[in-house]
Amino acid sequence: MENNKTEMAEDAEYKRQLALFVQSSTEKSIELVKVGEVISGLAERNSFLDIGAGGGDLTIPISQSFSETTIVEPNEKQVEYFKRRCPQFNIFNNSWDKINLAGKRFDFILCSHVLYYIPEGRWLTTIKKMYDHLHQGGRIAIVLQSPVGEVARFFNQFTRYDVNILELWGELIRKYGDDNIGVKYFLNEIWTDSLEDMVTIGLFLLIDRRFAEKKESISRYLEANQKTDGGYKLVQDEIILIVKKT
Numbered sequence: 001m002e003n004n005k006t007e008m009a010e011d012a013e014y015k016r017q018l019a020l021f022v023q024s025s026t027e028k029s030i031e032l033v034k035v036g037e038v039i040s041g042l043a044e045r046n047s048f049l050d051i052g053a054g055g056g057d058l059t060i061p062i063s064q065s066f067s068e069t070t071i072v073e074p075n076e077k078q079v080e081y082f083k084r085r086c087p088q089f090n091i092f093n094n095s096w097d098k099i100n101l102a103g104k105r106f107d108f109i110l111c112s113h114v115l116y117y118i119p120e121g122r123w124l125t126t127i128k129k130m131y132d133h134l135h136q137g138g139r140i141a142i143v144l145q146s147p148v149g150e151v152a153r154f155f156n157q158f159t160r161y162d163v164n165i166l167e168l169w170g171e172l173i174r175k176y177g178d179d180n181i182g183v184k185y186f187l188n189e190i191w192t193d194s195l196e197d198m199v200t201i202g203l204f205l206l207i208d209r210r211f212a213e214k215k216e217s218i219s220r221y222l223e224a225n226q227k228t229d230g231g232y233k234l235v236q237d238e239i240i241l242i243v244k245k246t
């Protein structure tokens with residue numbers, strides 16, 4: 001019971017951090033433009049699956065292009081919100097690794113900023129599970145933070161962000177064929193009025209809750225490196241990997 005309460009409090013704090021990040025970023029709007037380019041190439045636009053839908057900032061606008069939307073989201077707080085906000089969605093409170101969607105298939109599968117929560121050694125099998133749930137002519141879009149740029153430098157100050165995108169890209173080409181793999185790059189500009197908000201975003205980006213203990217040094221780093229006239233700015237380089245099923 002006590003554990004459950006802690007998890008609920010952590011889910012609520014995560015929801016708050018994600019909301020602040022979204023509100024302070026250009027990311028979701030630029031990401032919607034890039035994802036829109038992927039969707040425009042689909043053979044059909046009937047079914048959409050969002051893995052790790054979060055606050056729904058991408059899910060809700062993208063759902064308008066599809067007849068049916070399904071989400072798989074382990075965070076109970078986010079799921080509660082989706083049940084109220086979008087009762088017409090098929091909503092699964094589960095993680096991608098555990099969910100059994102049987103023979104269900106989708107035209108478009110989005111997995112935006114979720115792979116970090118899954119050990120890197122399992123990424124290819126995780127993507128294979130998505131591929132198995134894709135209709136012929138469908139596409140998967142996997143959004144990841146780039147290993148270069150300001151956010152990557154911030155990461156490397158406190159932990160390691162050495163996601164080997166080139167290797168993942170190469171493996172996807174070997175597995176699904178060169179013609180079926182695409183890539184797009186874009187920049188997310190994060191801007192806050194206060195150092196406190198930038199520290200909250202920094203902690204959100206670092207993912208592991210144990211970094212809360214390093215709040216003081218994170219604050220000093222952001223003050224020294226990301227302060228601009230009148231606020232704080234941090235640029236995140238992002239990559240979309242696209243897998244087509246032909």
Ligand SMILES: C[S@@+](CC[C@H](N)C(=O)[O-])C[C@H]1O[C@@H](n2cnc3c(N)ncnc32)[C@H](O)[C@@H]1O
Pocket residue numbers: 018051052053054055056057058072073074075078094095096097111112113114117118
């Ligand atoms: C950084 S948020 C991204 C939210 C949204 N996709 C976006 O780009 O705005 C990551 C989300 O992935 C969810 N998540 C974490 N591990 C997951 C897993 N194994 N399977 C599915 N979702 C997961 C989290 O609960 C959270 O809502």
